[in-house]
Amino acid sequence: MSLTRRDFIGAGAAAAAGLAMARTASASALPDSPVGRRRGAAADNRPAVVSSANGIRGVAKAREMMLQNADPLDAAIAGVNITELDPTDHSVGLGGLPNEDGVVQLDASCMHGPTRRAGAVGAIEDIATPSLVAKAVMDYTDHIFLVGAGAKKFALEMGFKEQNLLTDEARQIWLKWKANHDPNDAWLDHDDDVKVQFTHGTINMNAVTAGGDIGSVTTTSGMSYKIPGRVGDSAIVGAGQYCDNDVGASGSTGRGEANIKIAGAFFVVEQMRNGASPEEACLRALQRAIQMTEARLVDERKRPRYDLTYYAIAKDGRYGSANIYSGLQFAVADARGARLEPCAYLFKESERPRGPVPMHALSR
Ligand code: SD4
Secondary structure (H helix, E strand, O other): OOOOHHHHHHHHHHHHHHHHHHHOOOHHHHHHOHHHHHHHOOOOOOOEEEEEHHHHHHHHHHHHHHHOOOOHHHHHHHHHHHHHOOOOOOOOOOOOOOOOOOOOOEEEEEEEOOOOEEEEEEEEOOOOOHHHHHHHHHHHOOOOEEEHHHHHHHHHHOOOOOOOOOOHHHHHHHHHHHHOOOOOOOOOOOEOOOOOOOOOOOEEEEEEOOOOOEEEEEEEOOOOOOOOOOOOHHHOEOOOEEEEOOOEEEEEEEOHHHHHOOOHHHHHHHHHHOOOOHHHHHHHHHHHHHHOOOHHHEOOOOOEOOOEEEEEEEOOOOEEEEEEEOOOEEEEEEOOEEEEEEOEEEEOHHHOOOOOOEOOOOOO
16 A cells, blocks of 8 residues: 555546546434345445445445456546546536636545545645545655645646646536526525525545455535635545444535534444444434534424435445435445445435525425
8 A cells, every 4th residue: 555656646647547537214214124124234245335326336346456456446446446537427527516716626535444544635726536545645744734835736746737727617607606696695594595506515435355455434525605715525534434443433424514513424323332223323424413403494394495315235245324304325336236226315305394494405
């Protein structure tokens, strides 16, 4: 796992070459539900990879790499690089939706189970693969988290290429949002009934090798139209992703502000350490996040006005995912191949509160 600086820059170049490729139930019912039983079964399906649904190509790649003995974090990062470099995904890297000022600012973090290390970058500009910059922070510095201009300077020194990440399509979407947005609007008090596109995604990926070594990574362009300088959960070790090589890994997509307050990925891993299945651990994290949600973001029955999803994998290859509302899928690749499966959920989509949603509450 000890890479030289030159090896690393080579790996970054290989990822950049991927650009060409990229273009062409309720909680209490779970342990007894068919889904709960199947995912809880201790079949050895490793190497195994779990991610948000937009990682469907990435989980296949990560598993393929681990079958060739790749490191779990290298495999997971290669998996998310596909999405980072895909200009049609407006949640991540190149083509990500920008902040209020029309500037794309990216967040990413990663953890390497076997060596118990972590790296992260927040609000980094002009670098398409922040996941690899987060890994470089982990591999080549004595620090864990670099942000803003310092993170970009470090990336350039490490040989990453600077590029404009605001695609024409993302710029058009941002202009439409801006045209409907009065600069005098208060951030917390805004009826967002205008039909503009919000970010769909972020990618979290967690991988376990046949031998039980684990890696995790999350990468995003963050909440669309955010205040410049806003850093979300994806960059925060313990919130956007977390990995403990003795237990498993977890990560999150959705409203980062709700996840940060419960250190969600860490919470999920700790639930698994205490015996919860990955799916059950994800559901418990959602319940905790809702308990910690401010009144303006829930209705009178405590139904959230936002989305939040957790993904988890255990050291033995069991996996799971849960979303607040029904209807979402996640990606998994294991001995049965790469596929999408339905996320467990707390509430039916039909129970989602109707009516105006506060500004910035939506993130998918
Ligand atoms: C954030 N969690 O920056 C990210 C956004 C996201 O689906 O996941 N969107 O808050």
